[in-house]
Amino acid sequence: MGTEEMEAVILVDVLRRAGADVLMASVETDLVVEASSGTKLVADVGIDACADEVFDLVALPGGMPGSVRLRDCEVLRKITIKQAEEKRLYGAICAAPAVTLMPWGLHKRKQITCHPAFMDKLPTFRAVKSNIQVSGELTTSRGPGTTFEFALSFVEQLFGGDVAEDIGRKLLVPAHGCCQRKEEHNKVEWFFDQTPDVLVPIANGSEEMEVVMLVDILRRAKVNVVVASIEKTKQIIASQKTKIIADTSIMDASKSTYDLIILPGGTAGVERLQKSRILKKLLREQMEAGRGYGGICSSPTILHKHGLLKVIFFGLENMFSKF
Ligand SMILES: *[C@@H]1O[C@H](CO)[C@@H](O)[C@H](O)[C@H]1NC(C)=O
Numbered sequence: 001m002g003t004e005e006m007e008a009v010i011l012v013d014v015l016r017r018a019g020a021d022v023l024m025a026s027v028e029t030d031l032v033v034e035a036s037s038g039t040k041l042v043a044d045v046g047i048d049a050c051a052d053e054v055f056d057l058v059a060l061p062g063g064m065p066g067s068v069r070l071r072d073c074e075v076l077r078k079i080t081i082k083q084a085e086e087k088r089l090y091g092a093i094c095a096a097p098a099v100t101l102m103p104w105g106l107h108k109r110k111q112i113t114c115h116p117a118f119m120d121k122l123p124t125f126r127a128v129k130s131n132i133q134v135s136g137e138l139t140t141s142r143g144p145g146t147t148f149e150f151a152l153s154f155v156e157q158l159f160g161g162d163v164a165e166d167i168g169r170k171l172l173v174p175a176h177g178c179c180q181r182k183e184e185h186n187k188v189e190w191f192f193d194q195t196p197d198v199l200v201p202i203a204n205g206s207e208e209m210e211v212v213m214l215v216d217i218l219r220r221a222k223v224n225v226v227v228a229s230i231e232k233t234k235q236i237i238a239s240q241k242t243k244i245i246a247d248t249s250i251m252d253a254s255k256s257t258y259d260l261i262i263l264p265g266g267t268a269g270v271e272r273l274q275k276s277r278i279l280k281k282l283l284r285e286q287m288e289a290g291r292g293y294g295g296i297c298s299s300p301t302i303l304h305k306h307g308l309l310k311v312i313f314f315g316l317e318n319m320f321s322k323f
Contacts, residue, residue: 001028003070004063005035006144007093009212011059013240014151017167018159020057024242025050027073032245036063037216039227042235042243047075057154058083060101062094062115062143071100080106084137089157091139093150098122101138110135115143144216148173196259197224201250201279204231205268208238210296214262228253230276239266250278261286265297274302283308 008024015022026033026043033041058080060070070076083090084106092101097114098121101107111126113133131146132139132153139157141150148171156164198218202211211227218225229236229246237243261283263273273279286293287308295303 001034001066001069002036002063003033003061003066004094004144004216005037005039005041005212006209006216007061007063007147007150008035008041009208009242010147011061011151011154012242013207013209014148014155014167014171015057016240017171018155018163020155020158023050025076027069027076035216036066037219039212039215040245042245047073047079050079051075055079055083055088056158057089057091059090059150059154060092060096062092062096062099064095064099067095067099070096071103077104080104087137089137089139089154091141091150091154093141093147094118094143097140101140106138110138112138112140113142114140192259195222195224197226197256199253199258199261199282200225200227200264201230201253201261201273201276202227202236202238202244202246202264203229203269203272203276204236205239205266205270205272206236206264207266207269207297208240208242208244210264210266211238211244214264214296226253226256226258230273230279239269250276250282254278254282257289258286258291260292260294262293263295263299263302265295265299267298270298270302273299274305280306 012022012024023045024043025045025047027047031043031046033043035041080090081104094115095118097107097112098118102121107126111128111133112122112135113128113130114122119127119129132141132149134153139150139153141147152164152168152173155167200211200215215225215227226248227246228248228250230250234246234249235243236246283293283303283306293303293308
């Protein structure tokens with residue numbers, strides 16, 4: 001509970017894209033975990049199931065109170081200490097280096113970085129103000145926006161630089177420097193004088209990082225975000241197998257109106273979103289009322305298919321700059 005969803009989901013997604021066998025483990029009694037900005041994720045296993053396993057990497061996402069929940073989990077503490085003692089890779093990001101690793105004594109003789117809000121908790125002679133710090137088996141990083149670097153660093157350490165390079169390029173990761181586009185085609189004036197309501201429809205096969213990043217960043221900006229499943233179940237299974245529980249069904253969501261509807265990408269997800277009649281109707285009404293809608297990655301093809309393509313184009317590389 002209270003884990004930073006972008007950090008958890010980006011880590012899992014990027015590592016799975018590299019071919020790693022990743023288990024997302026819950027330290028709670030339930031597999032369903034409500035993350036720090038309200039996204040509901042379903043873990044693959046409970047932490048107890050991991051107690052006797054040997055991992056090549058144990059990576060701890062941050063977020064509050066998530067980092068405290070991790071710290072207080074005895075099974076996880078033992079797993080991570082064993083990992084460090086046996087000189088296998090481990091890492092922590094955001095609040096976790098200070099809040100989780102330090103009380104376990106796993107920062108010793110290591111240089112570490114963490115979120116600026118927790119830097120003063122680190123011993124000054126060990127603290128490094130960098131986005132990413134690899135110190136022997138321990139890798140640390142600073143926050144949601146540096147999670148791609150954090151995840152790609154593990155890909156590099158586990159699979160080599162070429163694989164990391166390749167995945168970074170395909171994901172259009174901002175730090176990668178290849179695809180920085182800020183120019184707007186078809187400029188539109190838009191503003192809100194009350195808290196905007198935003199709908200994010202999701203389906204099996206939607207890209208989990210796009211869903212989670214959009215929702216997390218918008219909610220941090222105090223936007224009302226409704227995540228709606230177009231599947232029969234509220235729980236969807238995303239493109240890299242992360243399980244996400246939507247707030248509601250598209251049927252119930254369609255009873256309200258939204259200032260903005262944003263479609264996530266992911267090839268299979270886009271195909272499923274495209275088949276939803278309710279979503280199609282919602283998007284058409286959205287256009288006719290002159291309200292905003294948009295898509296990221298491959299989802300603008302849905303708008304194109306429905307004859308609605310004239311407004312905003314986002315790319316993954318723009319997500320940090322737009323919101
Ligand atoms: C979508 O995923 C859920 C699991 O989250 C599954 O129960 C359901 O059958 C899937 N739907 C389709 C149409 O594949």
